[in-house]
Amino acid sequence: xxxxxxxxxxxxxxxxxxxxxxxxxxxxxxxxxxxxxxxxxxxxxxxxxxxxxxxxxxxxxxxxxxxxxxxxxxxxxxxxxxxxxxxxxxxxxxxxxxxxxxxxxxxxxxxxxxxxxxxxxxxxxxxxxxxxxxxxxxxxxxxxxxxxxxxxxxxxxxxxxxxxxxxxxxxxxxxxxxxxxxxxxxxxxxxxxxxxxxxxxxxxxxxxxxxxxxxxxxxxxxxxxxxxxxxxxxxxxxxxxxxxxxxxxxxxxxxxxxxxxxxxxxxxxxxxxxxx
Numbered sequence: 001x002x003x004x005x006x007x008x009x010x011x012x013x014x015x016x017x018x019x020x021x022x023x024x025x026x027x028x029x030x031x032x033x034x035x036x037x038x039x040x041x042x043x044x045x046x047x048x049x050x051x052x053x054x055x056x057x058x059x060x061x062x063x064x065x066x067x068x069x070x071x072x073x074x075x076x077x078x079x080x081x082x083x084x085x086x087x088x089x090x091x092x093x094x095x096x097x098x099x100x101x102x103x104x105x106x107x108x109x110x111x112x113x114x115x116x117x118x119x120x121x122x123x124x125x126x127x128x129x130x131x132x133x134x135x136x137x138x139x140x141x142x143x144x145x146x147x148x149x150x151x152x153x154x155x156x157x158x159x160x161x162x163x164x165x166x167x168x169x170x171x172x173x174x175x176x177x178x179x180x181x182x183x184x185x186x187x188x189x190x191x192x193x194x195x196x197x198x199x200x201x202x203x204x205x206x207x208x209x210x211x212x213x214x215x216x217x218x219x220x221x222x223x224x225x226x227x228x229x230x231x232x233x234x235x236x237x238x239x240x241x242x243x244x245x246x247x248x249x250x251x252x253x254x255x256x257x258x259x260x261x262x263x264x265x266x267x268x269x270x271x272x273x274x275x276x
Contacts, residue, residue: 004250005039008033008037009206010041011208012028012042015049018066018067022066025070025085032080037245040081045086050220055134059090082101083176084101086114094135097113101143114134115138115153116159116160117130149173151164151174167201175204177206177208178207191223198230201229204250207225
């Protein structure tokens with residue numbers, strides 16, 4: 001592992017055309033590499049409109065996936081670690097909202113099924129129920145890579161502090177959340193949640209959103225960002241399409257935990273978060 005490396009967030013505009021979305025993702029990955037990124041992160045549902053009516057049509061199985069094949073080739077050709085946002089994954093158990101992680105050899109070294117499905121109803125603003133189409137995952141995901149240990153969640157997973165704490169306790173250096181908050185939940189909670197998860201667990205947090213597409217049925221908030229273990233925002237995008245890169249230094253995590261030992265000072269004699 002290395003102490004310092006550069007993360008690239010690919011805030012791409014997703015449209016109702018899979019081939020276009022895949023090519024856009026590839027173009028943004030190439031741009032990230034030219035800016036020095038070694039770990040690149042795509043947004044939630046990067047190959048598919050975030051729309052219950054689209055998930056089934058766009059779903060792919062791991063064994064026959066044009067999207068994952070393209071991402072594998074890109075990771076290998078560009079010599080990068082890649083968190084391929086998420087796609088609708090077709091399995092015999094149902095369709096999952098799944099994030100896949102590739103190493104620089106183009107191999108899938110881990111994946112995460114979204115655990116907390118986005119079922120909300122805010123009157124006169126937004127109603128969405130992922131559980132009408134998607135199945136929920138049941139596993140905490142922490143993946144060892146050559147550059148760092150990554151805790152991986154997807155969007156709504158970020159709202160549940162127990163999951164982030166479990167990933168931190170399993171040694172994650174950085175928590176990654178491909179997400180797609182909307183124009184109601186995004187302005188209210190996106191930055192606050194990212195900063196909270198970094199402060200709670202004294203880790204880096206990186207969250208990648210699609211860019212705002214006003215022609216889509218679901219309007220993503222954008223504002224992809226990286227926070228450091230002190231809760232400071234390192235970089236943040238706006239609504240527009242953008243590749244956002246920043247260097248992180250894992251030694252910051254060690255310094256913060258030494259100065260303010262939150263995890264060490266937990267009262268596990270009274271309470272604990274247990275992985276069942």
